[in-house]
Amino acid sequence: MTIKYQGLVAAPFTPFGEDGQLNLSIIPAYAKMLRRRGVVAAFICGTTGEGASLTCEEREAVAEAWMQARPEGFQVIVHVGHTSRNEACRLASHAESIEVDAISSMAPFFFKPEDTEALFDWCDAIARSAPSLPFYYYNIPSMTGVAIPARELLEFADGRIANLAGVKYTYEDMDDYRACLAIEDGKYDILFGRDELLLEGWQAGAKGAVGSTYNYASPLYVKIIEAVDSDDLQEARRLQDLSISMIDVCNSVGVSHLAASKALMPMLGVDCGPVRSPLKQMTSAQSDEMLKRLEAIGFFDFAELSLPSV
Numbered sequence: 001m002t003i004k005y006q007g008l009v010a011a012p013f014t015p016f017g018e019d020g021q022l023n024l025s026i027i028p029a030y031a032k033m034l035r036r037r038g039v040v041a042a043f044i045c046g047t048t049g050e051g052a053s054l055t056c057e058e059r060e061a062v063a064e065a066w067m068q069a070r071p072e073g074f075q076v077i078v079h080v081g082h083t084s085r086n087e088a089c090r091l092a093s094h095a096e097s098i099e100v101d102a103i104s105s106m107a108p109f110f111f112k113p114e115d116t117e118a119l120f121d122w123c124d125a126i127a128r129s130a131p132s133l134p135f136y137y138y139n140i141p142s143m144t145g146v147a148i149p150a151r152e153l154l155e156f157a158d159g160r161i162a163n164l165a166g167v168k169y170t171y172e173d174m175d176d177y178r179a180c181l182a183i184e185d186g187k188y189d190i191l192f193g194r195d196e197l198l199l200e201g202w203q204a205g206a207k208g209a210v211g212s213t214y215n216y217a218s219p220l221y222v223k224i225i226e227a228v229d230s231d232d233l234q235e236a237r238r239l240q241d242l243s244i245s246m247i248d249v250c251n252s253v254g255v256s257h258l259a260a261s262k263a264l265m266p267m268l269g270v271d272c273g274p275v276r277s278p279l280k281q282m283t284s285a286q287s288d289e290m291l292k293r294l295e296a297i298g299f300f301d302f303a304e305l306s307l308p309s310v
């Protein structure tokens, strides 16, 4: 399989109105904004999209909205993972019926696969429900509690899942990451998913990356990739340090990183509204504090945004 995604893939927030219901009307502007800021595709209804907090009907509606809104050449990858395999399979066939570009599933996170074979069975059933679409296993042990090395899954599944395209790799096991890339010299597309380690991922051989912070800080990451590609490691490290400081700020204002960073989106012209229960919404005092701290690290310059007038 040739490499499919080259560059930055954003994992969009799911837009809600103040009533907590889906607000699909902003998705066309969201897709255009991402593309204008150097993003090549969207990975929807995953972690950042609060996929696990949506009903299946809502997830289908979000996928349909992105498919209708997407600009020419912009790709849509749909996360279909669920704790019920039947629901995941149903979401996969829906995604195929609306002709999305690829699907992905994380491991189930309540009853968990106990070994590689059980994880393979899970992925196999979902991949077979959308046989015409590339399937990516979404490796995210921090959220699922499933830390089966992705290399083991790929080796076990090799030749058995015809549409297995690769892994969306949100973990910091760089040995395993490299081992995945090395299988038959790059047979699989291994999308890197730790934004704070993009430099390390790119040096290891990543060609594509999926992340939440590419929603609002893509210009910074475009420059990290350019710096690594031109062997300017000093500059790449300086820029990656800015990414780490930015993520540290959003991690330390008293709510989840997701809730804090979702509150940045109005600055990009796409107000994604509140987060959904059980996540906590940030207060306006926390938001002011976050903006002050982001300004102090130069966020508005490196993310190419203008400081909101509050």
Ligand SMILES: CC(=O)N[C@H](C=O)[C@@H](O)[C@H](O)[C@H](O)CO
Pocket (backbone or CB within 6 Å): 011, 047, 048, 140, 142, 143, 170, 193, 194, 195, 196, 210, 211, 212, 213, 247, 257
């Ligand atoms: C747990 C989580 O949301 N992981 C995201 C993607 O997979 C990342 O994009 C992180 O949000 C990002 O690396 C900041 O920690």
Ligand SMILES: CC(=O)C(=O)O
Pocket (backbone or CB within 6 Å): 011, 043, 045, 046, 047, 048, 049, 193, 210, 211, 212
């Ligand atoms: C960041 C990411 O990939 C996700 O939200 O699923």
